[in-house]
Amino acid sequence: MNSIREMFRGRWELWLDKRIPPRNRVTLNQKRIFIFPTWMGLGYLLTDFLLFVAGVNYDNTMILNFSFFLASLFVVSILQTFSNLSGIVVSAGHTEPAFAGAEAKFIIHLSKSKHKDHHSIYCSWSGFRSNPHNLIEQQQVTITALLPTSKRGKFKPGRFKLYTEFPFGLCKSWTWLDLDMSTLVYPEPREYPLDSNRTDSSDKGNVIIRDGQEDFSGLRVFNASDSLHTVDWKAYARRGVLYSKQFHGYQAQSRLLRWSDVLVSDKECKLSALCFWVLELSKTNHPYGLELPGTIITPGSGKQHEKNCLDALALA
Amino acid sequence: MLSVLMSVLPHLQRLPYWLAGVFIAVSIWRIQVFRQRMTFPAKWLRLLMVVGGALGVIYHYGTIFGPDAGVALLVTAYLFKLLEMYTRRDAFLVVILSFFVLATEFLFSISLLTSVYVFSVLIVISAALIALNMTDKSIAVWRPLKSSLITILQTIPLLLVLFFLFPRMGPIWELKMQSNSSRTGLSDTISPGDIADLSQSSELAFRVEFEGELPEPRDLYWRALVFDRFDGRTWYSTNDAVFSPFDARQIESSGDALHYQVYLEPTGQNWLPTIAWSTISGIKTKKSSHLVNYSIETIDKAIRFSVQSYTNYVYQPEPLGQMELGRFLKLPPSGNTRAQEMAKALSSRARGDSELMAALINRHFFDEEFVYTLQPPTLGSNSIDEFLFSTRRGFCSHYAGAFVYLMRAAGVPARMVGGYQGGEIHPIGNYLLVHQYDAHAWAEYWVSGKGWLRVDPTAAIAPHRIESGSLRDTLTEVGLLDSPFSSRNVMNFAAIGKLRLMVDYLDYLWIKNVVSYGRDAQNKLLSQIMDKVTAAKVIILLSIGFGGVMVLLVAWILFLPGLRTKPSFADKQYASFLRKLERKGLYRVVGEGIDAFSRRAQEQFPEQKININKISNIYSEIKYSKSGESESQGNKSATKSDSIAALEQQLGQAVASLKI
Numbered sequence: 001m002n003s004i005r006e007m008f009r010g011r012w013e014l015w016l017d018k019r020i021p022p023r024n025r026v027t028l029n030q031k032r033i034f035i036f037p038t039w040m041g042l043g044y045l046l047t048d049f050l051l052f053v054a055g056v057n058y059d060n061t062m063i064l065n066f067s068f069f070l071a072s073l074f075v076v077s078i079l080q081t082f083s084n085l086s087g088i089v090v091s092a093g094h095t096e097p098a099f100a101g102a103e104a105k106f107i108i109h110l111s112k113s114k115h116k117d118h119h120s121i122y123c124s125w126s127g128f129r130s131n132p133h134n135l136i137e138q139q140q141v142t143i144t145a146l147l148p149t150s151k152r153g154k155f156k157p158g159r160f161k162l163y164t165e166f167p168f169g170l171c172k173s174w175t176w177l178d179l180d181m182s183t184l185v186y187p188e189p190r191e192y193p194l195d196s197n198r199t200d201s202s203d204k205g206n207v208i209i210r211d212g213q214e215d216f217s218g219l220r221v222f223n224a225s226d227s228l229h230t231v232d233w234k235a236y237a238r239r240g241v242l243y244s245k246q247f248h249g250y251q252a253q254s255r256l257l258r259w260s261d262v263l264v265s266d267k268e269c270k271l272s273a274l275c276f277w278v279l280e281l282s283k284t285n286h287p288y289g290l291e292l293p294g295t296i297i298t299p300g301s302g303k304q305h306e307k308n309c310l311d312a313l314a315l316a
Numbered sequence: 317m318l319s320v321l322m323s324v325l326p327h328l329q330r331l332p333y334w335l336a337g338v339f340i341a342v343s344i345w346r347i348q349v350f351r352q353r354m355t356f357p358a359k360w361l362r363l364l365m366v367v368g369g370a371l372g373v374i375y376h377y378g379t380i381f382g383p384d385a386g387v388a389l390l391v392t393a394y395l396f397k398l399l400e401m402y403t404r405r406d407a408f409l410v411v412i413l414s415f416f417v418l419a420t421e422f423l424f425s426i427s428l429l430t431s432v433y434v435f436s437v438l439i440v441i442s443a444a445l446i447a448l449n450m451t452d453k454s455i456a457v458w459r460p461l462k463s464s465l466i467t468i469l470q471t472i473p474l475l476l477v478l479f480f481l482f483p484r485m486g487p488i489w490e491l492k493m494q495s496n497s498s499r500t501g502l503s504d505t506i507s508p509g510d511i512a513d514l515s516q517s518s519e520l521a522f523r524v525e526f527e528g529e530l531p532e533p534r535d536l537y538w539r540a541l542v543f544d545r546f547d548g549r550t551w552y553s554t555n556d557a558v559f560s561p562f563d564a565r566q567i568e569s570s571g572d573a574l575h576y577q578v579y580l581e582p583t584g585q586n587w588l589p590t591i592a593w594s595t596i597s598g599i600k601t602k603k604s605s606h607l608v609n610y611s612i613e614t615i616d617k618a619i620r621f622s623v624q625s626y627t628n629y630v631y632q633p634e635p636l637g638q639m640e641l642g643r644f645l646k647l648p649p650s651g652n653t654r655a656q657e658m659a660k661a662l663s664s665r666a667r668g669d670s671e672l673m674a675a676l677i678n679r680h681f682f683d684e685e686f687v688y689t690l691q692p693p694t695l696g697s698n699s700i701d702e703f704l705f706s707t708r709r710g711f712c713s714h715y716a717g718a719f720v721y722l723m724r725a726a727g728v729p730a731r732m733v734g735g736y737q738g739g740e741i742h743p744i745g746n747y748l749l750v751h752q753y754d755a756h757a758w759a760e761y762w763v764s765g766k767g768w769l770r771v772d773p774t775a776a777i778a779p780h781r782i783e784s785g786s787l788r789d790t791l792t793e794v795g796l797l798d799s800p801f802s803s804r805n806v807m808n809f810a811a812i813g814k815l816r817l818m819v820d821y822l823d824y825l826w827i828k829n830v831v832s833y834g835r836d837a838q839n840k841l842l843s844q845i846m847d848k849v850t851a852a853k854v855i856i857l858l859s860i861g862f863g864g865v866m867v868l869l870v871a872w873i874l875f876l877p878g879l880r881t882k883p884s885f886a887d888k889q890y891a892s893f894l895r896k897l898e899r900k901g902l903y904r905v906v907g908e909g910i911d912a913f914s915r916r917a918q919e920q921f922p923e924q925k926i927n928i929n930k931i932s933n934i935y936s937e938i939k940y941s942k943s944g945e946s947e948s949q950g951n952k953s954a955t956k957s958d959s960i961a962a963l964e965q966q967l968g969q970a971v972a973s974l975k976i
Contacts, residue, residue: 040408043412044412047416051415051416060426060617061830061834062422062434066418066419067419071478072478076873077467086874119450166449167450168442168449
């Protein structure tokens with residue numbers, strides 16, 4: 001039973017890929033839009049049918065005409081609902097990675113077709129359901145989708161659905177789009193101890209750099225260039241002279257986070273631990289490097305370096 | 317909310333009064349909820365209200381079946397649903413119910429006015445539906461209304477196709493309108509005062525469309541019922557079409573036939589008004605030996621039928637049978653002694669000549685101080701005596717009744733005939749309007765060898781009435797109109813009268829052409845375009861029409877918006893430039909400026925740098941100069957547009973020479 005469903009799903013996706021191939025920028029047209037009555041629409045049709053039967057049986061032309069009117073309205077509503085979606089240009093915006101278990105951010109842009117308004121367009125994407133969006137005065141709206149992640153690695157959320165029931169709520173037109181968007185999901189950071197015996201870089205380094213931020217080393221007379229955060233206000237209260245606190249930073253000797261340093265055997269746990277330490281070390285502005293099976297990132301610091309490391313962890 | 321009010325409103329006049337109270341209470345409650353002054357009722361209270369409402373309907377109608385009770389129940393449920401409207405789904409349900417309640421209005425009236433009303437409510441309901449689905453709160457209130465108007469405009473072609481071509485079928489199963497709401501119109505009994513009540517009503521009874529010349533007003537005796545039994549106070553009519561059907565051998569007619577169509581308003585009864593004697597086609601009828609036509613089905617909705625009438629006829633010249641004689645001579649065993657005596661006296665004067673007898677009675681009405689009035693004094697148990705000898709005031713049924721009584725007392729078979737007399741000729745439409753106030757009663761008596769003869773005793777006192785063909789004129793002239801606000805008085809104002817006639821004409825056209833468009837009319841219409849109308853052909857035609865309209869609609873809804881503003885030459889050129897680059901895999905990002913994209917393109921295709929630069933520059937120049945032009949440089953615009961033309965030419969060349 002399950003396998004049949006799987007098979008159908010596979011078929012369906014294949015068919016969709018053929019019909020609406022993944023692209024960065026898509027204009028919605030009849031090839032890409034599906035349409036079907038909503039439950040309310042079906043209720044409406046039932047009402048219409050009942051009126052039709054009543055019209056026939058009471059031999060009442062006007063009730064018959066009324067039911068014809070409702071039917072016509074339904075047909076027009078199909079076209080209008082379709083028209084409300086068609087012509088919109090959907091393009092991929094940027095994405096933001098996330099740690100496993102958190103939500104990754106995907107940005108989609110909808111731009112208005114030239115000559116008509118679009119009302120109440122919703123987006124749903126693997127568990128995410130957007131607020132309605134209107135393209136009336138504004139030329140472009142941005143949908144920010146926060147998608148829950150679970151697994152580390154490259155995250156391709158696949159197709160999302162853009163849909164609308166405007167104007168009557170009788171029909172729903174929708175499209176399944178794949179804008180070929182992806183992002184990385186980093187391992188969930190988890191604190192595991194590192195094997196400090198085996199590493200020469202787990203203790204503080206030898207070189208002391210002045211004006212570091214880590215350890216308090218003494219006071220000196222305030223210098224105009226010193227940060228106000230460093231002023232020892234207590235000392236000022238006692239002596240009436242401004243002193244700056246002085247700290248020492250330690251220049252780590254290229255601290256290297258090694259695959260083998262993590263004392264757990266499970267691969268994912270190891271990655272989680274490395275992720276944790278990368279984040280910890282980033283906070284301290286410490287230069288660090290990363291050594292993974294097959295990948296070595298030379299020590300460095302800064303946002304870009306951190307990202308490189310996390311990317312490597314995500315893809316390991 | 318408004319849609320609800322409007323869809324229920326027309327029903328209120330028919331529904332029991334307490335429902336109107338419920339309607340008002342629920343509306344106020346609902347508005348208070350909306351203004352957050354009150355909360356929705358608790359669940360138990362709602363349940364209580366619904367059960368109470370249902371019981372109320374059952375108590376009032378004694379049933380929950382049939383259109384009246386059904387609609388009442390529907391409206392009740394619908395009103396209470398209002399107090400349960402939390403979600404969008406509830407609101408949607410209310411809208412759907414609005415459609416339903418609105419449609420049921422047609423069970424009771426199909427006039428143009430109703431239709432126009434229903435149509436405008438439809439616009440409001442659709443707008444409500446659109447508003448439900450609009451999420452941009454900044455949009456003005458009129459926007460949904462406008463959209464709904466446009467949408468309804470779009471439904472019209474489809475509606476027309478369905479209307480004309482959708483195969484009409486007979487009822488799948490018979491449903492009867494068991495309407496117990498009282499209708500104005502003739503009933504099968506006449507008590508003193510009945511017709512006077514009718515005379516106060518300016519409601520339409522029926523319309524008649526003659527083929528050819530209209531007959532003289534004096535011949536327009538619309539025979540509807542024959543009253544043969546009298547109990548001293550009330551005259552009764554027996555529907556004996558089944559037990560004593562019409563026998564064509566008993567009638568001899570001469571002269572040309574009148575052909576006409578009758579559009580009868582619902583009466584809730586079976587009689588069909590025609591000019592005697594007549595044959596009806598178009599509906600199922602039965603004819604009684606009294607020359608009365610009965611419809612097989614109760615007339616609960618407006619119907620149309622064709623009639624062929626011969627006004628010159630001799631009916632039942634042969635001596636009547638014992639049963640018939642007994643029937644038309646029968647009088648209450650006691651009472652009205654003075655009338656009996658008077659009949660005997662007149663009979664001896666007439667020496668057995670029935671026609672002379674009739675003339676003597678009419679003469680009596682004319683000579684004595686008989687007054688025609690719609691407000692006669694009340695009559696007691698000896699009504700005929702009182703009328704003939706003391707009050708001497710009455711209207712048609714008094715005179716006809718007294719006449720028949722006197723004739724019978726003198727041994728002449730006689731009966732009272734009820735129906736309508738005359739009618740108003742519509743100045744534009746060339747048809748006849750017969751109103752309830754044209755209701756009339758006259759008499760017939762039987763003479764051996766001559767059959768039944770018509771006599772109108774009312775003519776003896778108000779001959780003018782018969783001459784002019786309209787009671788209204790007579791009354792106005794004789795000064796009998798006493799209620800200043802009666803519609804008849806209003807009609808004296810020419811302008812309003814004209815307007816009323818105009819509205820009636822439109823209504824007539826509506827009923828004639830739209831409401832009466834049924835199976836026969838469809839067949840007739842289709843047989844003009846095809847040899848033989850078959851269901852298959854109709855369906856094919858319907859599909860063709862439907863398809864055609866769909867193409868039209870698709871064009872209208874999907875492509876028309878694009879045609880409204882044509883892209884300029886420069887836009888087109890730039891678009892083709894973009895397409896060329898797209899083919900090479902370079903896409904302009906949404907919101908990317910012309911210059912920014914130009915720079916990117918130049919990086920990717922350095923060999924076409926000059927061309928790309930040129931195209932972008934010219935295009936942006938055209939764009940910007942255009943927007944600047946309208947603002948400030950009004951007088952320079954001529955030279956400006958010249959330069960734009962030159963720029964466009966350059967742009968075109970540049971795009972053409974771009975080869976990547």
